Amino acid sequence: MSLIISGVDILGYVAGAITTLTFLPQVLKTIREKSVKDISLMMFVIAAVNEILWIIYGALKNDWVIILTNAVILCLSLTMIYLKFAYAHKHPSS
């Protein structure tokens, strides 16, 4: 039984690790191509606010896995918000 639980826990950690890095390909593509016209600013604003809520939740629960994983996603979200403004006028909507 403990072996089964351990397998499920490992699946949870793997899924959590992948979640943390979901935004990374978008950040790398945007830095590479310097074009943000098709990117939804609202999506990353919602994500950033959401990560702050998760970090508060993790802090209240004293759960460092929640705090640290959401801190990484917050950094990637804030990076996308910065890039959206930084490159806003390079490729204007046509």
Add this chain to the structure above:
Amino acid sequence: MSLIISGVDILGYVAGAITTLTFLPQVLKTIREKSVKDISLMMFVIAAVNEILWIIYGALKNDWVIILTNAVILCLSLTMIYLKFAYAHKHPSS
């Protein structure tokens, strides 16, 4: 003490509900503008695979909150993957 725990739980549910709808503004913007050049396909492929792992994790844990919230995010991720291919040749990279 139970009041404090209840408040933290509510914060968790609110954060979870927001997480579920994070991709929605991007889906709506992409449907509206029919342009996907700046969107990272890899991001949404990683998100979709990740949601499948979370759904399996939720099923093994018999946790319907995890199953249903990640099913919504999976639908939104698959929609973005479909849109990326559907509109791929409408605004070719320049």
